[in-house]
Amino acid sequence: MVDKTGTARPAERPGSVRTAVVWDALGPILSGDPCDVVDIGGGTGGFAVRVAQAGHRVSVVDPSPDALAALARRAREFGVEVAGHQGDVSGLVDVVGPDSADLVLCHGLLEVVDAAEALAAIRAVLRPGGTASILVAQRHAAVVARAMAGHLHQALALLDGDETSERVGARAGRPTRRFTADEISGLVEQAGFTVRAVHAVRVFTDLVPGSLLDQEPGAAAALVDLERAVADRSEYLPLATQVHLLAT
Numbered sequence: 001m002v003d004k005t006g007t008a009r010p011a012e013r014p015g016s017v018r019t020a021v022v023w024d025a026l027g028p029i030l031s032g033d034p035c036d037v038v039d040i041g042g043g044t045g046g047f048a049v050r051v052a053q054a055g056h057r058v059s060v061v062d063p064s065p066d067a068l069a070a071l072a073r074r075a076r077e078f079g080v081e082v083a084g085h086q087g088d089v090s091g092l093v094d095v096v097g098p099d100s101a102d103l104v105l106c107h108g109l110l111e112v113v114d115a116a117e118a119l120a121a122i123r124a125v126l127r128p129g130g131t132a133s134i135l136v137a138q139r140h141a142a143v144v145a146r147a148m149a150g151h152l153h154q155a156l157a158l159l160d161g162d163e164t165s166e167r168v169g170a171r172a173g174r175p176t177r178r179f180t181a182d183e184i185s186g187l188v189e190q191a192g193f194t195v196r197a198v199h200a201v202r203v204f205t206d207l208v209p210g211s212l213l214d215q216e217p218g219a220a221a222a223l224v225d226l227e228r229a230v231a232d233r234s235e236y237l238p239l240a241t242q243v244h245l246l247a248t
Helices: 014-030 048-054 065-078 089-096 114-123 138-146 150-159 181-190 211-215 220-228 234-239
Strands: 034-040 057-062 080-087 101-107 125-139 197-199 242-247
Touching: 014 048, 014 101, 014 125, 014 197, 014 220, 014 242, 034 048, 034 089, 034 114, 034 220, 048 057, 048 065, 057 065, 057 089, 065 080, 065 197, 089 114, 089 150, 101 114, 114 125, 114 181, 125 181, 138 150, 138 234, 181 197, 181 242, 211 220
Parallel strands: 034 057, 034 101, 057 080, 101 125
Antiparallel strands: 125 242, 197 242
16 A cells, blocks of 8 residues: 555555565655656556555556456546556557656566567657656566576576577466666666666565465565665665666
8 A cells, every 4th residue: 555645655465565665666756746647558557546546647558458447446446537548558659649648657568568669659658857667577586586496497598588488388467578677777778768766676575475474463564674675775686576767
């Protein structure tokens, strides 16, 4: 859950532990005057509805009609308005218009689309001085996770970004590409953005048993504190499941 500034409250459940660092980063942006926010691939509105609760005008662009229907139900449940548009990043400018957004959320999208084209579309819809919030899967952590699970050939392939073996029979929604912090920062800068902040997300969360968070009083809040403590420390970026960037 978030407070009126859009900043995450201490976690009451594991799901909020996973996104606390991102909400913290967005907090200063969402604490200002109401702004226009576009959430690309926002699905059922996990971020969008909370942003709308903070008083902002939010549009979600997603290719799935089922996800948009769930978004509409969630928005009604929380008593907010969120505009849902069926489409994808390739037609983003046509859907929301150029120079129409103060903040664009691009979370978990660049792994499954042409990243350069997507970033160009995001830049086209952002107003001058606008901010892009970019969240991507991080490759180094995936290598470690595969090795720990005994999938040594997959871990070896992932070392240099070759994820072809994972694409065969991949589940829907599974990342087909992962980035290092340097790679995603370079792509964002090549697209004409200035990277303002880089955060390590889910450094420890995926390593802590969910049963501990459910059964141990205060464990979830302590885990959020730990994630926050390392989010801005560059040495922990290679261990993070995800990397979050703010760029203007």
